[in-house]
Amino acid sequence: MSDPLVSEQAYLARAREHLGEMRRRTLSLEVQSADRLNGEFLAAALWRRAASLVDDPTTTLFFGRTDHDDGERWYVGRRHVADPHGDPVVIDWRADVSRAFYRASRTERFGVVRRRRFGIEAGRITAYEDEHLTDPGEREQRSEILAREIERPRVGPMRDIVATIQPEQDEIVRADVGTTVCVQGAPGTGKTAVGLHRAAWLLYAFREKLGRAGVLVVGPNASFLDHVSAVLPSLGEVEVRHTTVEAMTAVHGAVRATDEVAVATLKGDARMAEVVRRAVWSHVATPTEPLVLPRGSRRWRVPAYEAAEIVAELTGRGVRYAAARDMLPQRLSHALLLQFEEAGDSPDDRVQDAVARSREVKRWVDAVWPALTPPQVLHRLLSDAAFLAACADGVLDTDEQALLLHPKPARTPGASRWSLQDVVLLDEIADVLRRTPSLGHVVLDEAQDNSPMQLRAVGRRCSTGSATVLGDIAQGTTPWATPSWDASLAHLGRTDAVLEILDRGFRVPAAVIEYAARLLPFMAPGMSAPTSVRDDPGSLVVTHVPAARLWPATVTAVRHALEAEGSVGVIVPDAAVARCAKTLLGAGIEHHVLGDEALPEPVDLDATDGSRDDADDGGADRPPPPPPRVSVVPATTAKGLEYDRVVVVEPTAMAAAEPDERTGLRRLYVVLTRAVSGLEVVHAEPLPDPLAV
Structure with a gap:
């Protein structure tokens, strides 16, 4: 009878050969496209495919095996490996058939007769354990291989946990793409790893949808992102972006100041959303003068009362400030074209566009509905006591308004020194002006420490997608730490989220x-x-x-x-x-001192198109020096x-x-x-x- 370790090691060797052949075939493909942009996109896609097929010699391609009632046998690993005929040699841990490896038990077997776990050392199989789920005489006991893998010492970034995912973790990982999941996880329960593996599973199961819409991981600081940055690439997902709330909102301005705790807490209060909304829309004036347009030998007019009706209709539509402002010239132009038609003219769309772009219409629109930028609005709000009082009436009391005002306001918006809380307010204002693009999925970790306004900023980025919210109420350490997940989810705009509790610690x-x-x-x-x-x-x-x-x-x-x-x-x-x-x-x-890491680059969602502009294919096979x-x-x-x-x-x-x-x-x-x-x-x-x- 052959030694199972020898036969399993031989199977691993064959799997590695097949993986190498898959990568060689990918690298041998030539990009053929008449369009340069499409060619570059295809080349980038091939690079990502080749990068995902790089073998890691320090581990194995699979970590487990399931034998089923119907005679099927599946090896479960970090990625899919196929032989030259296309038959699976290793199945991806995210595949539906892999679910049985994680969840099968004696009470619910999922058709599994035997589950085998492999012990791995330096890329070789050194041990195995079998569970016979149909053997009533076999006593259920703790897996030593599983325990060793969980407790394995590590240096450097966080590793994936695909070999050790527990049933309760697997249920969260495989939650549907349309479901927002909030995980209350005690220390050592693996909530961060679960969130990252959920992102990897979603990209696998809904690749076409999320590949276009994008996935973003939001963490508390640069050190944390550095710690978790290796998990998704180790699973073959190289397109997911990592950021912090500071970097995510930094597209509006650099953080160059720090607020006192009381001020920072107030600026992060959800009531500020109403204050800045009023601040933006207060700039729309009620027309008191008609719009006059010289055309030919006549002067055409839109009376003030009619223009006021148009403005009132646009402000009541529920669209963003800038979008409504963009509609105003066309509405005014349409009103003038009706007059042209009554006078016997037959204007077409080109005439309407020309009228909308005319100097007279532009001047009138600028006077009634001025173009705004977030820094302009916030600078005025925090510098002008009368303006702040008008916008905060009934929302903030006079003492709170006094806290918000800058003691020495900058002369111009460009000279303002913004704090982190200011930048989040700028982000809120930007969304009032124009809708923030939404991603397909956002993973928010350490969510208990985010202020209501920070949560709103994150929520905007998954307004048409879903989210995985991770945290521990007991670990809230900011003055504005959330009192409950219900409150946090309301600020995120995700009151329909499913709350999951992880209270079994595996690592601590x-x-x-x-x-x-x-x-x-x-x-x-x-x-x-x-x-x-x-x-x-x-x-x-x-x-x-x-x-x-x-x-x-x-x-x-x-x-x-x-x-x-x-x-x-x-x-x-x-x-x-x-x-x-x-x-x-x-x-x-x-030693290394944490906190010296640079913040990630600001995330511009308009540029989240699946491209990887920081790729360096020349170093794909070279591991970084150990920290x-x-x-x-x-x-x-x-x-x-x-x-x-x-x-x-x-x-x-x-x-x-x-x-x-x-x-x-x-x-x-x-x-x-x-x-x-x-x-x-x-x-x-x-x-x-x-x-x-």
């Missing part, structure tokens, strides 16, 4: 989760503590040292963490980042990141840096749950009371 050890969960009653009353499937009592160490020994003890903790495999995150108060980096450098520990194993992480940047081992330095200082006690404890909850295998807390100051118990 039980000891770490239980330690962090001590904070929940004080920061998020009523929020249930997450559970962990990993029992590792040695994963938590708390070290109290004298103040003079804080940094030497930190170095000791980092060196201890480096004795194990995987990444190490040293999370410190923001004010201590430079000190920590200097200390590690002096100790000879190579340092140690990262110094400011506490405010830690959200969404994970490291195999984490050293948390002076947690009390992290909490004290926040504007209030509850936000400070939430910050600590985030920081303490970044560890996958081990957490050491190093402190000189007394710990917060919940952690000192």
Whole structure:
């Protein structure tokens, strides 16, 4: 009887040969097109296809197998591989037939007789486990291969989880394209990975629709995007864009100022949407003068009362300000053409267009319905107290209006120094002027920290599509953090979203989760503590040292963490980042400081056409150099990141840096749950009371 490992490795070798042949055939294709633009588009499509067929020698093409009642056998992997006859050798994990690999159980087999998982090391199959779903005598037990893969140490960006997707995660991943899903996920439950894999599945299942409309991932900061950026490319999806709310709205202006907390909170309040809407539409005047058009020997008129009726009809249509303004010259021109016809003339469409473009019509329209830009409107709103009072009447009280006004307004809109909250308001104004183009799908992570106005900005970008909203109410650390998902979904315009709860932690050890969960009653009353499937009592160490020994003890903790495999995150108060980096450098520990990453380029949705203008096919086969194993992480940047081992330095200082006690404890909850295998807390100051118990 042959050794299953030998036969499975031989099957893997054949699959790799077939994949290589698929890539060679793709690269050998010649682009033939009489149109240069079409030719470039086809060439880019071939490049993307070839890039998706690059074999990763560090892993295998498949990670599992299902044997079915009807004798069928399917190998499940990261991509589809076919033999020269077109028969499947490996099926894509996103294919419908792969659903059985993730969801089959003894109570619902999906026709599966046996499920086999493979253990992988350095691109080779080293072990396997079989589950016989029809054998009543086989005892159901925890998969060691699955556990090892979940707990595998890692350095660098987040990896995909296609080999370890759990049934409850798979249900979210495969939710229909028209369904908006909101995932409330505790630390370590894989909510971010689930959201990214949902994007990959949607692109697979609805390629034609989403390939045109586009998919966007919105994260909290550049460090987070850098952390997750490798997941979708590893699944063959290279067209999905990643951005932050700041970069997404930066098309309206650069962020060059910072608001105080009270001002920032007010600018992010949903009531500001009504204020800026009024500010835009208040520029439309009621006509008091007729439109007079000299033509030939006569002067033709549209009386003021008739022009007022036209303006009133356009303002009441519910279209955007600029779109209605574009209609006004044609409506006025049509009114004049009716007079021409009554006088015996026979004007055609060319005459109507010429009248609409005439100097007299343009001047009249500019006087009644002026062209606006977002900076013009916001500059006036935040500089002119009387104008703000008129726009905010009944919406904001006088104290709130005073908070919004710039103490020293810039002379011109172009000279204004905009804050992040201002740029989001500019985005709102831009949408009042002209409708924001919608994408097919948006993945919004760490959504609990977005202000209502930021949520509106994201919602506009999927107004005709769908969204995957990810977050954890307990991890809200901004002054405007959402009180509930119902509130967030209302601001997104997605009240019909399906709420899914992930509360089983697969990555964070039980000891770490239980330690962090001590904070929940004080920061998020009523929020249930997450559970962990990993029992590792040695994963938590708390070290109290004298103040003079804080940094030497930190170095000791980092060196201890480096004795194990995987990444190490040293999370410190923001004010201590430079000190920590200097200390590690002096100790000879190579490291990287998070927060130095550049923000992604601003996202112009009009340019989201499936092209990849940053592609570099010359480096497709060259892996980047490995990053340092140690990262110094400011506490405010830690959200969404994970490291195999984490050293948390002076947690009390992290909490004290926040504007209030509850936000400070939430910050600590985030920081303490970044560890996958081990957490050491190093402190000189007394710990917060919940952690000192």
